[in-house]
Amino acid sequence: MAASTLTEVARLAGVSPATASRVLNGSARIPGKDIAVRVRQAAESLGYIPNAQAQGLAKSSSGLIGLIVHDIADPYFSAIARGVQEAAREQHKMVLLATTEGAPESEKEAVGAFAARRADSIVIAGSRTSRVEDRDGNAELAAELDRYCRNGGHVGVIGHGIVGATAADGYHVVSVPNEELAAQLATELAASREDFVIIGGPEGLFTSDDRIRGFQRGLAVAGLPAADVIRTDFNRAGGFEAGLALAARITASQPRTETKRLCIFAVNDVMAIGAAAALRSQGLRVPRDAAVAGFDDIETLRDFRPALSTVHLSLEEIGRQAASRAAGPSADDAGSPPITGQVILRRSTEVAHPSSAES
Amino acid sequence: MAASTLTEVARLAGVSPATASRVLNGSARIPGKDIAVRVRQAAESLGYIPNAQAQGLAKSSSGLIGLIVHDIADPYFSAIARGVQEAAREQHKMVLLATTEGAPESEKEAVGAFAARRADSIVIAGSRTSRVEDRDGNAELAAELDRYCRNGGHVGVIGHGIVGATAADGYHVVSVPNEELAAQLATELAASREDFVIIGGPEGLFTSDDRIRGFQRGLAVAGLPAADVIRTDFNRAGGFEAGLALAARITASQPRTETKRLCIFAVNDVMAIGAAAALRSQGLRVPRDAAVAGFDDIETLRDFRPALSTVHLSLEEIGRQAASRAAGPSADDAGSPPITGQVILRRSTEVAHPSSAES
DNA sequence: CGGTATTGGGAAAGCGCATTCCCACTGCGT
DNA sequence: ACGCAGTGGGAATGCGCTTTCCCAATACCG
Numbered sequence: 001m002a003a004s005t006l007t008e009v010a011r012l013a014g015v016s017p018a019t020a021s022r023v024l025n026g027s028a029r030i031p032g033k034d035i036a037v038r039v040r041q042a043a044e045s046l047g048y049i050p051n052a053q054a055q056g057l058a059k060s061s062s063g064l065i066g067l068i069v070h071d072i073a074d075p076y077f078s079a080i081a082r083g084v085q086e087a088a089r090e091q092h093k094m095v096l097l098a099t100t101e102g103a104p105e106s107e108k109e110a111v112g113a114f115a116a117r118r119a120d121s122i123v124i125a126g127s128r129t130s131r132v133e134d135r136d137g138n139a140e141l142a143a144e145l146d147r148y149c150r151n152g153g154h155v156g157v158i159g160h161g162i163v164g165a166t167a168a169d170g171y172h173v174v175s176v177p178n179e180e181l182a183a184q185l186a187t188e189l190a191a192s193r194e195d196f197v198i199i200g201g202p203e204g205l206f207t208s209d210d211r212i213r214g215f216q217r218g219l220a221v222a223g224l225p226a227a228d229v230i231r232t233d234f235n236r237a238g239g240f241e242a243g244l245a246l247a248a249r250i251t252a253s254q255p256r257t258e259t260k261r262l263c264i265f266a267v268n269d270v271m272a273i274g275a276a277a278a279l280r281s282q283g284l285r286v287p288r289d290a291a292v293a294g295f296d297d298i299e300t301l302r303d304f305r306p307a308l309s310t311v312h313l314s315l316e317e318i319g320r321q322a323a324s325r326a327a328g329p330s331a332d333d334a335g336s337p338p339i340t341g342q343v344i345l346r347r348s349t350e351v352a353h354p355s356s357a358e359s
Numbered sequence: 360m361a362a363s364t365l366t367e368v369a370r371l372a373g374v375s376p377a378t379a380s381r382v383l384n385g386s387a388r389i390p391g392k393d394i395a396v397r398v399r400q401a402a403e404s405l406g407y408i409p410n411a412q413a414q415g416l417a418k419s420s421s422g423l424i425g426l427i428v429h430d431i432a433d434p435y436f437s438a439i440a441r442g443v444q445e446a447a448r449e450q451h452k453m454v455l456l457a458t459t460e461g462a463p464e465s466e467k468e469a470v471g472a473f474a475a476r477r478a479d480s481i482v483i484a485g486s487r488t489s490r491v492e493d494r495d496g497n498a499e500l501a502a503e504l505d506r507y508c509r510n511g512g513h514v515g516v517i518g519h520g521i522v523g524a525t526a527a528d529g530y531h532v533v534s535v536p537n538e539e540l541a542a543q544l545a546t547e548l549a550a551s552r553e554d555f556v557i558i559g560g561p562e563g564l565f566t567s568d569d570r571i572r573g574f575q576r577g578l579a580v581a582g583l584p585a586a587d588v589i590r591t592d593f594n595r596a597g598g599f600e601a602g603l604a605l606a607a608r609i610t611a612s613q614p615r616t617e618t619k620r621l622c623i624f625a626v627n628d629v630m631a632i633g634a635a636a637a638l639r640s641q642g643l644r645v646p647r648d649a650a651v652a653g654f655d656d657i658e659t660l661r662d663f664r665p666a667l668s669t670v671h672l673s674l675e676e677i678g679r680q681a682a683s684r685a686a687g688p689s690a691d692d693a694g695s696p697p698i699t700g701q702v703i704l705r706r707s708t709e710v711a712h713p714s715s716a717e718s
Numbered sequence: 719c720g721g722t723a724t725t726g727g728g729a730a731a732g733c734g735c736a737t738t739c740c741c742a743c744t745g746c747g748t
Numbered sequence: 749a750c751g752c753a754g755t756g757g758g759a760a761t762g763c764g765c766t767t768t769c770c771c772a773a774t775a776c777c778g
Contacts, residue, residue: 003510007734015757016757016758017758018736022736029755029756031757032757050735051735052475053421053476053734054416054733054735054763055735057412057413057416057734057763057764058734058736058762059736062412072431072440073434073440073441073675075659078431078433078434081431082430085431094455094456094457095455096454097444098453112408113411116409117412118410118412147406151362236662270659273662274662276662298659300434300657301662303632303635303663304662304663304664305664316432364765365765374727375727376765377728377730377767378726378728380766380767381727381766381767384766388726390726391726410765412763412764413766415765416734416763416764417732417733417767418765419733721776721778722775723776725773727771728770728771729769729771730767730768730769730770731767732765733764734763735762737760737762738761740757740759741756741757741758742757743754743756744756745754746753747750747751748751
């Protein structure tokens, strides 16, 4: 038994499909009161549900907003997803999800799928890259997005714009002041004049590179030498691996009293957590033996001990803004405030308490 | 400039729309080699993207799978979402997301929206409830789902079936052995013969109630008295609140040496984390002053210290199964193994080390 | 070599709805 | 009383595609 159609409803109500359409879905023309009631009753008794596909075809707009993330289970992305979802609800649209593991080819594919579904707008989260091996992929992605925009689509990119995308209109980027915030973090951390080391993602990842650059700048401003940079995977495992290497370095430079404490800045929270776990696994303590700081202020990680110093980013707001900017030429574009963040110093970077130092 | 259509492609290639359709989208009939090439070239040069809405209309199937969760940013749900997403990818479908905060009315609404979009299947995650105030909502939800199924839809429910849903075919539930696993957890924890207390969600939440019941049963089997149950919200804040109350209870019963240590079982990990945080905020230590156990084994929480004893659930697999079961009458239904879990005892419930006890 | 399968392409009929016309009817002005 | 704008409803067209159904051309059979 297939779902009932508008025509059936119309027949039951004894009116034409046109009239039924007018009463059931918002139209400029509102039929007479009594007839409206009849139609509504008929629809109710038939359990009529409008076919959104047909509506979309007729009106050429789908009420869909596409969201592209690396991995929906990653708290960073799921927080953004929540924001997008909220914006979607406000716009009376639904969100269509695509996960890509960050590969430009999959992203291109996802954009194509969204375009096929005639999504009204597309939000792309996840770090853009400038890696050589991604060049072709990025170019194709840019081309696909370009076509999508030319066909009337709107896209909101989080972080950096797509490399090579022409600044078509309908193309908005919500930029995150990664560099500035990282610099700020470095400034605040620099007060303790420790040895700094940065755990970064693979070279070419904009988010990672920006944060590294900012942190180095902050250090420089404070008159400190540039920090070593360890390149690793942009996830917990990468942080863990780097942490292991650093643990060895720390242990080797015994006795500790002769060297300054190491302060580790991981370019995101999950990497920082990984690094901290690695240190602990080697018998080292945070912040006693090393300070650790992250970036993002992931909500689920706030109960981590020692509490992680980090840079707070309102991921949800970022997602929401990307979605509402892309929504259309409403006043939103100018109205929404730029994204900001705040350095949050917690226990993981506290300077060793003199009295608690080993006697 | 609107996207180009199949007809345009056909005209450019000098063939009929029918032929173009046959070559560009999988059809039973495959046109001649040379003609296929021509059509493909034309499509390429025009940047043709099939209109999925029109396809859906014509084929009456959308390639969409709807996912309903309480909150996509909750790690529990995002893990499930990942599984669903994977299954969707295998089925060459896309997932449509809806978040409902767990309100049956919103869920009903979401089902309606999915039905309107002619989603091929719907996956509902999130605890079902039997609360009185939700009775009407549940009934409506059940009716809506029923209608959806009758119209050929397939639904996969995670955990308990919807209250009042008739067992239409196309209706699958992936059941999670919450009760058994909780009982097992209790059994293993019972060895230490402590005082037990359970932090549960609001009464009527199946997931919560099942876990409570199972835990009590495990306790009973071990010959221990039933544990007190504190009812609170099914989230971190609820756990924190309950933790605060318990901290007061623990502190009041000083000196500790006279009473057994308290073992707190929170019905999910985030509540457990909240409780642990509350205890710590009151100067209590886990596991020294109280043991804490959770449920779910949320990935992001694995680095929590002290490591949380819990019951591992492969959320991703659960999501995947729900999606593939609902996918269709393929052999999957019988083929997929039932969901299992494992009790994992970690540091948070370790028995106090005799030597580390206060002398 | 005639006749019947078989192949390969096109014409046309929808899929379910929105919407533009068009038409019958009412109420108003002068 | 006539013509006018205005109102409320229906017929018909098209959104972009799939899919019968149909027809011509080829292949194959005895």
